[in-house]
Amino acid sequence: MNTADQEAAAIELRGLTVCFGEHCALEDVSLTVPHGAFVAIVGPNGAGKSTLIKTILGLVKPSRGEVRVFSKPPEKLDPSLIGYVPQFKTLDRSFPALAEELVASGLRRAWPVRISRSERRRVGEALARVGAEHLARRSVSRFSGGELQRVYLARAFVRNPKLVILDEPATGIDVMGEADMYRLLEGYQKSSGATLLMITHDWEAAYHHSTHVIVLNRRLIGFGEPQRALSEKCLRQAFGHVGHEHTLSLTFGRRGSV
């Protein structure tokens, strides 16, 4: 790898290993994500996908190996460069909060006492982008799963992040909304030059929307352009068992030979 590639890297992992006690969720993962890539991460449940992005966010410390995000270790990185949507929301459902406050927290990195006029404008734009402008003044505690997901997406995008990290963002979003969401993600990636990292269980979506795919099962099974990484060989290696035979044939049958 030459130096130009090194400088262009948005994320660099070198021999990343993450263990929780005896059990290692990630082992010896090395890869380089270039700037402006739209990366889909696929792998079975428990493969370490969420652990991987939490390590990139600095929420989980590596047991061994190195993580560099925009050439910095995660703990030194300015968090306002990153827009994050977690898989499991740890929010307190009984907390009195309006959607616009939640989105504004993405601007301030703190909870707003009151929202200024310029903030409200940006919050409104962010909510409109995810088709949720009508939710602005509503209480978060009553939201449906998909509504909440949209507000979290708006919160991630309101700060115009250089790196967007999404853990199963399509969860709970309806079919039309999902198409809109991928349009938003692709549009944002193209217009802002930001790097996107998205965990998904939808191979079709990964295939059609991403520029790179990471296939993970504790170890890195495959990494590269979708056609190559989503090969039958990689997927078999990641998802293994005969029980998945049907799913594999369905997926590859529909798409034709890869």
Place this chain on the structure above:
Amino acid sequence: MFEIWHLPFMQRALLAGLLMALLAGYYGPFVVQRGLSFLGSGLAHGAFGGVALGLFLGVEPLWIAVPFTALVAIGITWAREKTSISGDTAVGIFFAFSMALGIVFLSLKREYTSEAFSYLFGSILAVNGADLWASAVVLGLTLLMLPFWGRWTYATFDRELAQADKVPVMLDDYLLAFMVSLVVVVAMKLVGLLLVAAFLVIPAAAARQWSRTFAGMVLGAVLAGVASVVIGLQLSMQLNIPSGAAIVLLQTLLFVLAALIFRRS
């Protein structure tokens, strides 16, 4: 009817009560939304150990109860974060420990048992200058930490998001537990250790019924606290009942009314 407010000790009690309403109204919503309601009562019982130690040593109990309760608060937070036991189990262990310690101290010096009772139930007459100063210092510290409101609230709403945004959530847990322990101790003379937790919980829980935002909930909790203190002290004098009990009964009434009026359809 209002001439009682000319009495110096009533003015002291009123001032102490208003400071408390302010402090408890500010921290109460954090306590309630973080699921720490039990922490307040645990810390109050913890303070009992400090009070007993103070009586035993023959020094102003307040000066011993402050560091003692703060240590209990830090111990509970540590146990919650570094061991696999849950928050209320940690509270249960620590408060039983300091209660037991307090009982031992009191049994060693029996002549102070009646004074210890006034700490358990609270009394208007017991409030002195030291208590007012202590409350003022806690208020001063709170004002200094006002800029932390945004990140405390952020982490209360969604801890992982705050963590991803590099809010020092662990440090803030300790800081909040420490401040709550101070509020408990400065409030104990007026309300009594047995009821002081109610002050942190009930006004906030009442305000939650009508608030759509957290800032609104804090404001509501302060107002509910102020109203219950003023009316409670008045009733306490007129009916000759303990101030703490009068205030807490009013707060409960307020909560029930709020719950009935604003109940979910």
